[in-house]
Amino acid sequence: MNLKELAASLGLSPTTVSRALNGYPEVREETRLRVIEAARRHNYRPNTRAKSLATGRAMAIGHVIPLSSRHEMVNPIFADFIAGAGETYAQAGYDMVLSVVSDAEEARIYRDLHARGTVDGIIVHAPRAEDPRIPLLAEIGLPFVVHGRATGASTPYSWLDINNRRSFRRATDFLLDLGHRRIALVNGLEWMDYAIRRRSGYVEALRARGIAPDPKLMHAGEMTEGQGYSAARAMLALPDPPTAFLVSSMIPAIGLRRALWEGDLVMGRDVSVITHDDELSYLRNGEEVPIFTATRSSVREAGREAAQMLLEIIAAPACAPRSILWEAELMVGESTGPAPRKGPA
Secondary structure (H helix, E strand, O other): OOHHHHHHHHOOOHHHHHHHHOOOOOOOHHHHHHHHHHHHHOOOOOOHHHHHHHHOOOOEEEEEEEHHHHHHHHOHHHHHHHHHHHHHHHHOOOEEEEEEEOHHHHHHHHHHHHHOOOOOEEEEOOOEOOOOHHHHHHHHOOOEEEEOOOOOOOOOOEEEEEOHHHHHHHHHHHHHHOOOOOEEEEEOOOOEHHHHHHHHHHHHHHHHOOOOOOHHHEEEOOOOHHHHHHHHHHHHOOOOOOOEEEEOOHHHHHHHHHHHHHOOOOEOOOEEEEEEOOOOOOOOOOOOOOOOEEEEOOHHHHHHHHHHHHHHHHHOOOOOOOEEEEOOEEEOOOOOOOOOOOOOO
């Protein structure tokens, strides 16, 4: 079905239908919803090339992934974010351009995407401290939204993030309230902004209770199952091992659970574990009762929201930078319990 046929089926002009689908404010909400429902029912999709010619836009959003982060391509967190963003793009008639580039070529790729008019905007992934992509994109005038934040960035920019510092302080406090004093942190790479903030929340909670952070109980690395396993094995072999772990992702938490199993330790009884799980669609944290106690947020919803923010910036480029900060829930599961007692009962 084309635009004229869709308009005829609704008894509306093609111009009205086009304006309704493109979100023009002069179209009544009742009409807009009727048009959207009819388009969905008839599986109508706007002609992207025609729309591009009419609007002067590429009708595409870019996601640039450097080779050093290529593991993101198979990371369920990245996949869920892309799925959420893709839903928003599709509803607005936008395509997605995904580029995997060498780290040395990343800046050039952004400039080329803008110069060639390939995309109308960019989602910036995995921000790091003082991220150079933020001033670069601001300089070349390519609209962008950062998924996360960049510590030390001085250029104003739009971002969506969860409160990583507060969520990990709250999780550490939860373990402290259970009587744990030897609490280990298995974190992501600490030049990444989220990992910097998570360590900060963990350290703040310990110091507030008069506990000096122990460097031997802090590990930073790629968030893989193998990293979780090896970090846990090393810390559990210490003369005074941790009784609890705080982990930055479900994936290393699975490796940590393997290390506990090999050591004949019961998670939740002998050793407590809290992880951040991002409410992943195909790496579920149990069903009715979570396997892991976890700080939880929906990365798919973050994808939808960040994409919507970017489309609004593209439509109104003069608007001031926006920021959205979400609080993560603390979901209590089967992986936490009171600190084990030492010595005879």
